[in-house]
Amino acid sequence: MSEHNAPEIVLSLEIDDSALADRLAALLGSVAGLRLAAPGEQAAAAIVARDPRVMPADIALTQRELDVLALMAEGASNKMIARQLGISVHTVKFHVGSLLDKLDATGRTDAVAHAARRGVIEL
Amino acid sequence: MSEHNAPEIVLSLEIDDSALADRLAALLGSVAGLRLAAPGEQAAAAIVARDPRVMPADIALTQRELDVLALMAEGASNKMIARQLGISVHTVKFHVGSLLDKLDATGRTDAVAHAARRGVIEL
DNA sequence: GGAGGTCCTGACCACCCGGCCAGTTTCGCA
């Protein structure tokens, strides 16, 4: 063996799309020096889905809405956001309303979850 | 929609560990039917690092708390959670209180964000 | 048999949230 110190790379396949997962498993199963992890096994890296719909859908949020959204994700209340941004609570509620609208959310918690899912913000 | 005859799977390699990334790139570069994504290119899946430290930090949440947490992440109100789980609003508030406590959060939005950050839930 | 944990329920209360109405200013663009 020429590669005496090259340990197998263990990859965990974490793909919901079974068709894609099967194809990947078939392709990767025969690659030397690489192995798919058994269920629960600790892997060096994981293969995860990269949904194409995630990126292009960066909704048109204004700078102020992004400011408010970021603070919302920190769990800040409208009052705290107002203080932080130096504006009134009414204005914060105005921006939150716009965010709920644009993110198609029912409340601030839902808005943060949606934004995180779409990659608008990073948790 | 994308059911072409060339089922080439595009993978983006998102590994900080350059040594590991190089080895993976070398191993995967010669696999037929599979291609590594160019920088910025849209990929079907990504290979990401699996930090072992991620898992052990799963805070001790009861099953019921996980149920409530999952619904909270969907933006559900206490009333909706109660209806969904077949329990009273009071009990939901009880579990939410426990979650805020265990997750060191100031509110439900903060709790969901913390849980997502720690990998307790998946957004 | 207690001790402790989980799960469940009730009531009360201060506060927050989101939606509604209304208005203002400032800016860029046609």
Place this chain on the structure above:
DNA sequence: TGCGAAACTGGCCGGGTGGTCAGGACCTCC
């Protein structure tokens, strides 16, 4: 010059939220 978008502010109000009391039922462990 008018027109819209963005940002900002106010009042009002129904309902939601979080905290604090209280209690009971069920289970396991010592």
